[in-house]
Amino acid sequence: MGIMERFVDVLKSYLNPEDVGKSNPKKEGFIDPDQAEAYNELNDFLGGGSSKERDNFDERIRTKNRRNESPPFSSPEEIPKAVKQDFAELGLAPGASSEECKRAYKHLLKIHHPDRHAGHPENMRKATEKSARINAAFDRIEQWRQSKNRG
Numbered sequence: 001m002g003i004m005e006r007f008v009d010v011l012k013s014y015l016n017p018e019d020v021g022k023s024n025p026k027k028e029g030f031i032d033p034d035q036a037e038a039y040n041e042l043n044d045f046l047g048g049g050s051s052k053e054r055d056n057f058d059e060r061i062r063t064k065n066r067r068n069e070s071p072p073f074s075s076p077e078e079i080p081k082a083v084k085q086d087f088a089e090l091g092l093a094p095g096a097s098s099e100e101c102k103r104a105y106k107h108l109l110k111i112h113h114p115d116r117h118a119g120h121p122e123n124m125r126k127a128t129e130k131s132a133r134i135n136a137a138f139d140r141i142e143q144w145r146q147s148k149n150r151g
Helices: 003-015 033-048 051-068 081-089 098-112 121-150
Strands: none
16 A cells, blocks of 8 residues: 555545444454554543553553663673663663663653752652752763773
């Protein structure tokens, strides 16, 4: 099926909802099988499924990303204990790649940024402390990586 045919099928599914699924009733309302699969996966993730299903989805994404990246260090024993704690602060396994660290760092800062809690002084104080710990952990990991690459 060419891209234009797929586009036309998707457009038809939006314009004629009563005709949706007649050509392929197994796809739960979408003519395009990829669109049906993506919609079902998104629906499960956003609340149609249980929290266990959402956790499984997150783990599948993390596993997929891990398969694409080779581990930067041969064994966790060569990672200092303080740096292992910094990885844990970011919610990562010791020795996670730079890309994973950066992704986790940005994600955690979005959640714990003090400006998000500006209306509540106590929450803002906690968010400030947490974001300081996140920043410090990320900086120590990056410094350790740089010193490891130089040596």
